[in-house]
Amino acid sequence: MTLVASGLTVGYQAGRPVVADVDLTLEPGTVTVLVGANGCGKSTLLRTMAALQPALSGDVTVGGDPVAALSRRELSRRLAFLPQQPLVPAGVTVDELVRHGRYAHSGAFARHSAEDREAVDWAMDVADAAALSTRRLDELSGGERQRAWLATVLAQRAGALLLDEPTTYLDLKHQYEVLDLVRRLADDHGIACGLVLHDLGQAAGYADQVAVVAGGRVIATGDSAEVITDETVARAFDLSVTILRDPGTGHVAVFPRPTTEQQLN
Template structure:
């Protein structure tokens, strides 16, 4: 069942169009991952689907209703987003940060109710961060902090959780820790997860549905068998990839690859802003 979909969506910054006439479907209770090269529109699409930025034309429909017509607090009860670089939590304890997830449910002076406190503790328990509740967020490791931010998203009690590169700046063990947590939330609590990942092997391992973007348009959408192929990776990333099988999951993985020089150089010429910062990481 489709929970969210876009219809002929156009998104841009000023006169620069990033996402062009895009129609996608996000299946309910599944993990969907968006992959693609830098500047292809991944983060831009995620921000538009969560109403962080406006779209120029087309529709974004959640539960049969345009997100532009949703009240802000009502929308925050349906979806939560963990941005690529969460705002600083300087001076806050873990419990205080996670309590911000209860904002959509608060009234009056914003005091936490008994239900709020129960949900906060539940989110901390589920993410394995309950022992950090009274510790400063700044004192935690990168993987621990990322789990705390996920706990805050869980405290919103939303059907959908959006994550923009949740493994960025984490070492291999912490990346696996975060992705296994998201998989657990999907399997045990039926949360719909939508995330952007750079690592195509992680996308293959942890996703039910993958959307491969190039220049703001879909190259291929489907399960890992359909998307993690030599031809799709050639078109999306300009690489000559050797595809094998993960011995643990039997899913396709990219074993090694070479750049297809001519195509890669042309791509850089067409995208002069080719870095990992600012809007270039669209």
């Protein structure tokens, strides 16, 4: 399911635009990562593309249709969104949470069909959450809880998936487990995946397309070798750096350059 932002300007109605004139396409089977400094508008852009807040101008389409014209249920069949810190319902088990992801298909009060159960089982298997099905969500570790939430959005069986900082608060092992899962969703299931990350090394290693947000614009879009450069990172983060790239994996390491004062000392 292709997700397209065209001339998109995002922000809040009472204030100035946060990010303006964005043209960005998320293709099926690819991973797009948004990077940029804190407060640059990455999350606002992602939320607007998910139709969780209105655009100031421009358009977002999913599967060729404007997201603003789709009902919430129809949109949920096409596009899934996982926020940074989803609220944890008290006492809810993982199985109950993931079954809620079928709302767009079965309705809030309908009995779950065999198709719904199959989708839930598939989602928990793909997210490696099946062993957690009877556990309460509020008893899980951070990594386990993130797998449960990922299973919930996967149960929607949407063709596009947006994740806002899905590795936040996770240790290194669980960060890479989440990113491996996102990569498999694109490669094996043809899902168009878009996510916000802070780690440039992870963005370079997992993304097909990187979009750099800075100064109220998307200043660069393309593969990581083209986009994650000394010059672009310096512009986006106001930091002079040297970037070293692993030619085998595409991962990068970012090293701040010493200031003149540090060099003299």
